[in-house]
Amino acid sequence: MKNRLRELRAERDWSQRDLADRLGVSRQTINAIETGKYDPSLPLAFKIAQLMGRPIEGIFTSEAV
Amino acid sequence: MECAPDVGSWIAPTAWGLGAGLTAAADTALFALYHPPLPLRVAMVVVPVLLSLGYVSCVVGMFRRVDELQRRIQLESLGFAFPATAILVMTVDLLEQAKVLPAMHWAWGMLVGAMCLLWCAGYAFASRRYK
Numbered sequence: 001m002k003n004r005l006r007e008l009r010a011e012r013d014w015s016q017r018d019l020a021d022r023l024g025v026s027r028q029t030i031n032a033i034e035t036g037k038y039d040p041s042l043p044l045a046f047k048i049a050q051l052m053g054r055p056i057e058g059i060f061t062s063e064a065v
Numbered sequence: 066m067e068c069a070p071d072v073g074s075w076i077a078p079t080a081w082g083l084g085a086g087l088t089a090a091a092d093t094a095l096f097a098l099y100h101p102p103l104p105l106r107v108a109m110v111v112v113p114v115l116l117s118l119g120y121v122s123c124v125v126g127m128f129r130r131v132d133e134l135q136r137r138i139q140l141e142s143l144g145f146a147f148p149a150t151a152i153l154v155m156t157v158d159l160l161e162q163a164k165v166l167p168a169m170h171w172a173w174g175m176l177v178g179a180m181c182l183l184w185c186a187g188y189a190f191a192s193r194r195y196k
Contacts, residue, residue, distance in 0.1 A: 028134060029132055029135075030195070032196075038134055039194050040133070044133060
């Protein structure tokens with residue numbers, strides 16, 4: 001799954017640590033999501049979408065599409 | 066919610082685990098030396114079992130507090146350690162039966178030690194995958 005998390009985080013001038021703290025996860029988790037090594041659970045994806053003010057499909061896209 | 070288990074969060078489970086291991090080892094040594102009365106023998110067996118349950122409770126609680134990636138990493142490391150320990154024990158046993166290795170009479174302490182080492186190795190490998 002591809003995502004625009006790094007780009008959206010950069011727009012807000014947040015570090016990985018800032019975003020991790022806002023989401024209640026580790027910095028390693030943010031890094032793993034941004035590099036595509038880990039796909040977040042649905043609750044975490046919803047949390048990210050809510051924080052970024054965008055729908056989930058505006059942040060995460062399937063590579064198969 | 067804790068994001069990742071820090072060094073401090075390992076203190077309690079390590080203390081419970083060490084307590085269980087040491088009391089069990091002491092029991093083994095004492096049982097070899099003398100034959101205490103039945104109630105005392107039962108009590109001596111119950112103590113390390115209770116300490117082991119404390120260890121399990123601490124570790125499960127810690128897994129519940131960490132974030133989802135850490136839980137995934139722990140699942141992968143345990144998923145590696147469990148079958149790897151079984152394969153190791155089977156291999157050593159077969160090598161002993163084939164008289165390639167001298168009989169080592171694996172005690173529970175060696176088994177637990179191997180499992181812990183393989184869990185740590187599995188954690189190191191799984192953790193690296195997500196860096």
